[in-house]
Amino acid sequence: MANVVVLGAGVAGHTAAAFLRKWLGREHQVTVVSPKPDYNWLPSNIWVGLGLRTPQSVLVPLKPVYDRVGIVFKQARAVTLFPEGDAAMPSPHVEIEYTAGDKNQQRELVPYDFLINATGPKLKFDATEGLGPEHFTNSVCTADHAFHAAQAFLRDVEAMKHGEQRRFVVGSGHGTCTCQGASLEYVVNLEAELRRHGVRDKAQVIYLSNEYELGDFGMGGAHIRKGGYITPTSIFTASLFAERGIEWILQAHVEKIEKTQISYITLEGEHRTLDYDFAMLLPPFSGVGLKAINASGEDISAALFAPNGFMRVDADYAAKPYEQWQAADWPKTYQSPAYANIFAAGIAFAPPHAISQPHFTKDGLPIFATAPRTGMPSATIGKIIAESIRDQIAANGHALRTASMAKMGAACVASTGTGLTMGSAAAMTVCPIVPDYQTYPEYGRDLRYTMGEIGLAGHWIKVMLHYLFLYKARLLPGWTLIPE
Amino acid sequence: MILRDDWKQTLPAHMKPSSYATKPTRFTLFLRTFVPWQIVRFLIVNIKMMRMTWLNKHSH
Numbered sequence: 149m150a151n152v153v154v155l156g157a158g159v160a161g162h163t164a165a166a167f168l169r170k171w172l173g174r175e176h177q178v179t180v181v182s183p184k185p186d187y188n189w190l191p192s193n194i195w196v197g198l199g200l201r202t203p204q205s206v207l208v209p210l211k212p213v214y215d216r217v218g219i220v221f222k223q224a225r226a227v228t229l230f231p232e233g234d235a236a237m238p239s240p241h242v243e244i245e246y247t248a249g250d251k252n253q254q255r256e257l258v259p260y261d262f263l264i265n266a267t268g269p270k271l272k273f274d275a276t277e278g279l280g281p282e283h284f285t286n287s288v289c290t291a292d293h294a295f296h297a298a299q300a301f302l303r304d305v306e307a308m309k310h311g312e313q314r315r316f317v318v319g320s321g322h323g324t325c326t327c328q329g330a331s332l333e334y335v336v337n338l339e340a341e342l343r344r345h346g347v348r349d350k351a352q353v354i355y356l357s358n359e360y361e362l363g364d365f366g367m368g369g370a371h372i373r374k375g376g377y378i379t380p381t382s383i384f385t386a387s388l389f390a391e392r393g394i395e396w397i398l399q400a401h402v403e404k405i406e407k408t409q410i411s412y413i414t415l416e417g418e419h420r421t422l423d424y425d426f427a428m429l430l431p432p433f434s435g436v437g438l439k440a441i442n443a444s445g446e447d448i449s450a451a452l453f454a455p456n457g458f459m460r461v462d463a464d465y466a467a468k469p470y471e472q473w474q475a476a477d478w479p480k481t482y483q484s485p486a487y488a489n490i491f492a493a494g495i496a497f498a499p500p501h502a503i504s505q506p507h508f509t510k511d512g513l514p515i516f517a518t519a520p521r522t523g524m525p526s527a528t529i530g531k532i533i534a535e536s537i538r539d540q541i542a543a544n545g546h547a548l549r550t551a552s553m554a555k556m557g558a559a560c561v562a563s564t565g566t567g568l569t570m571g572s573a574a575a576m577t578v579c580p581i582v583p584d585y586q587t588y589p590e591y592g593r594d595l596r597y598t599m600g601e602i603g604l605a606g607h608w609i610k611v612m613l614h615y616l617f618l619y620k621a622r623l624l625p626g627w628t629l630i631p632e
Numbered sequence: 633m634i635l636r637d638d639w640k641q642t643l644p645a646h647m648k649p650s651s652y653a654t655k656p657t658r659f660t661l662f663l664r665t666f667v668p669w670q671i672v673r674f675l676i677v678n679i680k681m682m683r684m685t686w687l688n689k690h691s692h
């Protein structure tokens with residue numbers, strides 16, 4: 149019997165656990181450890197954050213789903229890995245701490261034969277003074293954050309209905325943020341909502357970002373074949389903002405946030421301030437801070453994790469200048485080089501470097517978008533790790549499965565307004581996610597598969613994906629037919 | 633809050649970054665919500681996305 153333990157129940161961990169349960173015989177055990185009781189379909193948090201959906205509508209309680217399909221669920225957070233075992237338990241195990249129920253705050257050792265780290269990001273609000281829902285700004289990174297953002301937004305809408313004016317600032321709360329796609333989606337939806345509430349003329353909407361150019365999205369932008377031209381996403385995004393009257397400030401590192409003022413520094417080193425009434429600024433990400441201890445009790449965290457806390461896998465982490473970055477630097481199997489039975493999926497794996505070109509102020513302060521790991525690749529990685537583990541348990545001699553972000557494409561549908569006949573969304577596909585200039589010297593991407601367009605169809609697709617992926621997350625009949 | 637004119641006045645409208653952006657024509661905007669055309673686009677975009685997921689499965 150094999151024991152597979154999955155840390156995290158986001159897109160990557162939930163996908164991996166679900167496929168493992170489907171493929172492995174009942175003599176094998178699949179355990180999921182996650183601190184929250186629910187699976188959150190994050191892309192729809194955007195709608196929750198504007199009061200268009202309830203938090204419950206984007207959450208799936210995990211326990212009933214896992215009980216039904218035979219996955220052991222422990223509502224706990226992983227704390228320390230013991231990949232070689234220790235005196236307390238000689239086999240590999242992970243120490244967890246329960247976050248709810250009778251065992252709340254109790255610790256437990258969970259043995260494993262294979263471990264998947266899919267713990268996603270730590271939301272580093274503390275990287276910027278005054279950032280985050282506990283201070284002055286809003287977030288949509290969790291359903292709960294999004295709910296509170298909606299309340300603040302709707303309060304401002306009410307005030308505007310009574311004649312007041314408001315300035316809304318949306319974007320990145322730090323110079324090393326990623327996930328700009330989510331900020332973009334939020335700002336465009338927010339603008340659409342202001343129009344729907346009839347208060348657009350009372351509002352100024354500003355997109356504040358660490359990106360070097362609009363449409364960078366942490367992947368160095370992309371080129372789209374459209375209307376007889378090959379157009380960079382910077383033009384695509386600027387067009388959308390210009391059409392909606394959204395203003396933008398780029399190349400900004402937010403240094404400090406006070407009740408009504410954001411202080412930021414630009415790439416040129418200029419210190420500026422921006423007054424605001426409502427701000428939704430995403431935090432930078434790091435790994436969740438797992439530790440690792442070897443059999444002799446030594447802390448081997450640095451061997452397993454990169455300094456940013458994400459887990460090292462089969463990538464080329466040698467520091468090299470931007471000009472020498474290659475598609476081949478990116479991991480393929482997501483296996484830990486230190487322990488063959490440990491894998492990392494989704495945001496939890498350490499990228500070898502950014503995708504966008506790094507930029508620094510003259511004092512060396514980094515201001516550029518770091519590498520995103522969006523939903524589609526996260527789920528695909530979770531699935532191929534599950535396949536690799538299945539093969540190893542079956543001892544069928546199959547090589548580890550691979551899925552490189554320098555080969556994989558990603559599809560992203562960013563809502564730009566809701567409504568069955570008047571809604572719209574920007575639908576984009578990019579392939580590969582990490583540009584491969586050896587294979588595609590001019591644009592780094594295969595333009596046959598890279599596209600973008602805005603329209604009602606995109607909105608229908610976004611709504612369809614919302615229902616399809618929540619159905620899939622519930623592991624209801626036919627869930628495997630829904631692609632990652 | 634009174635909308636601060638400082639922001640608006642720093643650059644005249646024709647010099648703001650947005651004045652350099654491409655903007656959709658009325659016809660493009662019309663097509664974006666013209667249901668028959670959007671049904672066609674819905675099918676095409678879905679096919680493109682499915683092609684992408686197929687590629688992800690088979691490109692390794």
Ligand SMILES: Cc1cc2nc3c(=O)[nH]c(=O)nc-3n(C[C@H](O)[C@H](O)[C@H](O)COP(=O)(O)OP(=O)(O)OC[C@H]3O[C@@H](n4cnc5c(N)ncnc54)[C@H](O)[C@@H]3O)c2cc1C
Pocket residue numbers: 155156157158159160161181182183184190191192193194224225226227266267268269288289290327329330436493494495496521522523524526559560561562
């Ligand atoms: C607002 C928003 C909108 C987005 N929209 C899109 C979109 O439209 N399209 C797209 O492709 N991507 C989108 N993304 C990105 C996408 O959500 C992420 O790529 C994806 O969630 C990554 O999956 P993951 O499983 O790696 O991490 P997560 O989904 O963050 O899951 C991590 C899991 O680990 C758990 N965990 C945390 N700490 C521990 C611990 N110590 N022990 C055990 N478990 C732990 C968490 O509770 C969670 O269950 C969006 C992200 C945000 C925030």
